[in-house]
Amino acid sequence: MSVKELARELFPEDLFGYAEKLTEGELKVLKHLREEMEKCIRPVLIESYEKALLPREEILGAFAAARIMDHPDLFVGREGQWKPREIYNTFLYLELARFDPSVATFYTVHGGLGYNTILIGGNDEQRERFGVPVRTFQAQTCFALTEPDHGSDIAGGLATTAERRGDKWILNGEKRWIGGAKTADFIPVFARDVETKKIKCFMVKKGSEGLSVENVPHKIALRLVNNGHITLKDVEVAEADRLENINGYGDVAKIFVRTRADVAYIAMGTAAGAYNAALRLTTTREQFGRKLAGFQLVQEKLARMQANVVAAIAYSVRISELQEEGHEVMLNSSLAKLHNSLRMRETVALAREVCGGNGITLETEVARFFTDAEAIYTYEGTHEINAMLVARELTGIGAFV
Ligand SMILES: Cc1cc2nc3c(=O)[nH]c(=O)nc-3n(C[C@H](O)[C@H](O)[C@H](O)COP(=O)(O)OP(=O)(O)OC[C@H]3O[C@@H](n4cnc5c(N)ncnc54)[C@H](O)[C@@H]3O)c2cc1C
Numbered sequence: 001m002s003v004k005e006l007a008r009e010l011f012p013e014d015l016f017g018y019a020e021k022l023t024e025g026e027l028k029v030l031k032h033l034r035e036e037m038e039k040c041i042r043p044v045l046i047e048s049y050e051k052a053l054l055p056r057e058e059i060l061g062a063f064a065a066a067r068i069m070d071h072p073d074l075f076v077g078r079e080g081q082w083k084p085r086e087i088y089n090t091f092l093y094l095e096l097a098r099f100d101p102s103v104a105t106f107y108t109v110h111g112g113l114g115y116n117t118i119l120i121g122g123n124d125e126q127r128e129r130f131g132v133p134v135r136t137f138q139a140q141t142c143f144a145l146t147e148p149d150h151g152s153d154i155a156g157g158l159a160t161t162a163e164r165r166g167d168k169w170i171l172n173g174e175k176r177w178i179g180g181a182k183t184a185d186f187i188p189v190f191a192r193d194v195e196t197k198k199i200k201c202f203m204v205k206k207g208s209e210g211l212s213v214e215n216v217p218h219k220i221a222l223r224l225v226n227n228g229h230i231t232l233k234d235v236e237v238a239e240a241d242r243l244e245n246i247n248g249y250g251d252v253a254k255i256f257v258r259t260r261a262d263v264a265y266i267a268m269g270t271a272a273g274a275y276n277a278a279l280r281l282t283t284t285r286e287q288f289g290r291k292l293a294g295f296q297l298v299q300e301k302l303a304r305m306q307a308n309v310v311a312a313i314a315y316s317v318r319i320s321e322l323q324e325e326g327h328e329v330m331l332n333s334s335l336a337k338l339h340n341s342l343r344m345r346e347t348v349a350l351a352r353e354v355c356g357g358n359g360i361t362l363e364t365e366v367a368r369f370f371t372d373a374e375a376i377y378t379y380e381g382t383h384e385i386n387a388m389l390v391a392r393e394l395t396g397i398g399a400f401v
Contacts, residue, residue, distance in 0.1 A: 003027065010034070011094065013272045013309050018317045019091055025073025026088045029066055030095050036062035037099050045100060045224075046362045052223040056140075056183055059103055064137040068092060069111055082119055082131065086320035090265050094313070097269025098276065101372035102224035104266045105379075109179035109225075110134065112262040113143035116255050117188045121201050121243030130186065130203060139185040144175040144204075144230060145252065151177075152385050153400075155249045160232065162191035162200055169202060169242060171210075171235040177379070181228025182213045188243070189232065190252065201246040202237040210235040221375035256380070257328045261319050263380035264336035268312035270376055271340070271347035274369035275305040278351035281364050292354065301350045308343040315339055331393045334386040341377045348373040 001009070006027045007019035019027070040058040048055045063069075074084035083089070097104035111134070118130045118141070133139035150157035160173025171191050181187055187204045204211060210233040215226045245251060279302060282293040292298050319336045322328075348370045352359035359366045377383060385400075392398050 006031070011091070013275060013306065014094075014313055015306065015310050016314065018313055021087055021317070022091060023073070023076070025071075025076060026085070026091070029068060029071045029073060029088075030091060033062065033066035033068055033092075033095055034099070036065045037096075037103070040065075041100070041103060049102070049223045049362060049368060052219065052226075054106070054180075054183065054224055054226050059106055060137045060140065063107065063111075069115075069135040069137075082127070082135075086324040087317060089262070090268075090316045090320040093262060093265030094269040094272060094316075097266045098273040100224070101266065101270045101273070101369060101376060102222045104269060105222050105372075105375075106180055106225050108259065108262050108266060109142045110140055112259045113255065114141035114184075114188060116258050117143060117201060117243065117246075120254050121188075121246040121251065123244040126203075126241075126243060133185075140180060140183060141186055141188065142178055142180040142184045142228075144178045144181065144187050144189045144228075146175060146177045148174050148176045148229070152382060155252075158190060158192055158199055158249075160189065160191040161194050162202065162237075163194045164239075167239045169237045169239065171202060171204070171232045171237060173232050175228070175230040175232075177216060178213075178228040178230055179222075179225050181230055182215055182226045187211075187230070189230075190246075198248045199246070199252060201243040201252075203241040203243065204232070204235060204237055205241075208235050208237075219375075221371045221373075223371075253330065254328075257330050257333050258323065260330070260333035260337045260380050260386075261316075261323060263376065264312075264319065264333065264340040265316050267337070267340035267344040267373075267376050268309070268316050270369050270373055271305070271312055271344040272309045274344075274348040274351035274366055274373075275302075275309050277365040277369065278302070278305065278354050278359075281355050281358055281366070285358070298354050301354050305347045305350050308347045312340040312343050330389055334381065334389040337380060338383060338386040338390060341383060344373050345377055 003024050004020050011019045040062045044055045093104055096107055115134050134141050145154055163170045185206050189202050189204045190199055193200050212231045213228040216229055282298055283291055285292050315336045319332050351366045352370045355364055355366050358364045362368055388399050
């Protein structure tokens with residue numbers, strides 16, 4: 001099978017054929033991932049969603065089997081680098097989110113936010129020590145920045161403290177909404193140095209004394225992913241486990257420039273998943289003696305959904321190309337997150353609508369994408385915050401306060 005045929009087979013919603021930019025090796029890894037997710041995760045997906053249980057072993061098992069972060073075919077011509085090509089990353093998220101937004105989110109806190117924190121914040125030794133187990137899925141990580149009293153205003157408001165005592169640091173404070181925290185082997189916790197007032201990042205090990213993690217209960221979205229409410233009471237972290245290159249919010253923003261693009265890709269995949277599910281249902285279910293997809297009003301919605309998906313793919317691919325060239329700027333990442341999230345929100349609503357009652361049961365999938373979209377719309381910078389980041393660049397006027 002040629003690259004073109006394989007790309008078309010894997011991503012039929014990619015009407016303009018952007019996936020043909022992938023190599024055969026990259027496409028094969030994505031195909032293998034799909035087979036593993038269907039085999040390991042699909043059978044437990046609906047029950048896990050209903051019961052808000054994380055099928056951790058199934059998810060990590062599928063990722064590890066397909067070697068989505070470290071397969072040698074992803075590093076042809078880029079041996080020794082820590083990350084595959086950005087365009088592979090784009091289609092990896094399309095594959096994951098289209099399968100299930102919770103699975104994509106679980107991956108992004110580990111392989112996106114957590115891993116990029118280690119790559120950007122860590123020195124060579126820390127990158128080896130923390131980065132290698134993460135990319136092979138031998139260990140699970142996450143990203144602990146948000147706090148109960150500081151969400152959108154975290155840059156200035158971060159209240160968790162770090163106090164240096166000899167070769168140790170003492171951490172106190174709370175974190176909220178931390179995806180995957182309950183089961184993470186090490187949690188990158190952002191805290192403010194009481195002496196310099198600068199934000200630093202500490203790798204807090206699972207089971208550390210004074211660390212407790214409770215799941216945020218009763219969520220209506222992303223129910224597979226546990227979101228931790230973390231409490232830190234005099235938690236000790238060795239100086240060797242402080243990520244050396246995070247020395248202020250500017251360094252945290254460098255992580256977001258990359259990971260905000262990842263979330264734009266998740267929004268793209270969520271829109272694609274909802275559209276695919278709606279297409280399946282409307283081309284099989286009949287009313288008034290004909291397929292739902294045979295009605296003009298339904299066709300208009302299908303066409304709009306498809307247009308949204310193509311637009312989101314186009315945004316994502318171009319961002320990935322710019323990032324690959326080293327042009328990593330917040331304007332682009334925020335613009336893509338804002339655009340793709342808006343298109344996603346419209347798409348999941350249209351998908352739910354054309355499915356009627358079947359759009360609100362987990363059986364036909366659309367309902368899962370519909371509810372999950374709300375969390376994606378909010379995390380990694382809400383719509384308003386990303387809008388203001390973009391507009392600040394355009395006008396030179398900061399409008400946050
Ligand atoms: C499912 C989920 C997973 C998450 N995972 C993580 C994670 O793994 N790690 C992590 O650190 N964080 C995580 N977060 C936190 C997430 O980044 C925050 O929810 C987000 O930053 C918004 O903060 P908030 O929820 O406190 O909303 P708030 O800051 O309370 O905002 C509420 C509303 O007010 C608006 N608003 C706030 N300030 C302004 C302003 N100046 N002008 C106009 N409007 C404004 C916002 O846009 C929003 O609509 C997650 C959140 C969710 C829901």
